Amino acid sequence: MVPQHVLVLNASYEPINVCSMRRAVVLLLKEKAEILEHAPRAIRGVVRDFPAPHVIRLVYRVKVPRYEARRMSRRALFARDGFECQYCGSRSKLTVDHVVPRSRGGDSSWVNVVTSCAPCNARKGNSLCHEVQMYPRRKPRPPRADVFVDVAAPRRPEAWSRYLAVA
Ligand SMILES: [Zn+2]
Structure with a gap:
C-alpha cells in the first residue's frame, strides 16, 4: 500500500510539515520539491507510473513560524x-x-x-x-517542534526517522 502521508523538509532539511500524497505530487510536478525517499510502491499513472514520494524536500527555503x-x-x-x-x-x-x-x-x-x-x-x-488537589502529571509546556508529525501520523513511518532525528 502506498503511504498516505509525506514528510516535508525545508530546503535546509528541517522537517516542517506532513502533507498528503496528492499535495506532494503537485509540489514535485511543479518542481518546487524533490524526492528524498521513495515509498515502496509507485503511483499508477495514465501516461507513466510516478514514483510515490515518502519524504520530500522543498527546493526553496520557506519561512516557517515556530x-x-x-x-x-x-x-x-x-x-x-x-x-x-x-x-x-x-x-x-x-x-x-x-x-x-x-x-x-x-x-x-x-x-x-x-x-x-x-x-x-x-x-x-x-x-x-x-x-x-488535581495537578497535571506533566507541567504544560510548548510542544516539541515536530509535534505536527504526531498530529498527522500517530505512528511515525520508519523511513522518516533519520530525517526527524535531527529535528
Ligand atoms: Zn481523567
Missing part, C-alpha cells in the same frame, strides 16, 4: 500529552482543560492547557489545582 507560535489545535495538544488525560491517564473522552480556568483569568496558551478526560474536566470545573 510551532508554539502557531494556533493551537486540540489534536496538537492531545499529541503533546500522548493522548492521555493529564489527571488520571485515561485515553478516552479527551477534552481541553484550562489549568487556570478562563473564568479565573487563565488564557489558552500552551502553558495553561492540558489534555483532560471529560470526567476529570467536569470534576475540576472552575477550580484552581490546589483547591481540588
Whole structure:
C-alpha cells in the first residue's frame, strides 16, 4: 500500500510539515520539491507510473513560524500529552482543560492547557489545582517542534526517522 502521508523538509532539511500524497505530487510536478525517499510502491499513472514520494524536500527555503507560535489545535495538544488525560491517564473522552480556568483569568496558551478526560474536566470545573488537589502529571509546556508529525501520523513511518532525528 502506498503511504498516505509525506514528510516535508525545508530546503535546509528541517522537517516542517506532513502533507498528503496528492499535495506532494503537485509540489514535485511543479518542481518546487524533490524526492528524498521513495515509498515502496509507485503511483499508477495514465501516461507513466510516478514514483510515490515518502519524504520530500522543498527546493526553496520557506519561512516557517515556530510551532508554539502557531494556533493551537486540540489534536496538537492531545499529541503533546500522548493522548492521555493529564489527571488520571485515561485515553478516552479527551477534552481541553484550562489549568487556570478562563473564568479565573487563565488564557489558552500552551502553558495553561492540558489534555483532560471529560470526567476529570467536569470534576475540576472552575477550580484552581490546589483547591481540588488535581495537578497535571506533566507541567504544560510548548510542544516539541515536530509535534505536527504526531498530529498527522500517530505512528511515525520508519523511513522518516533519520530525517526527524535531527529535528
Ligand atoms: Zn481523567
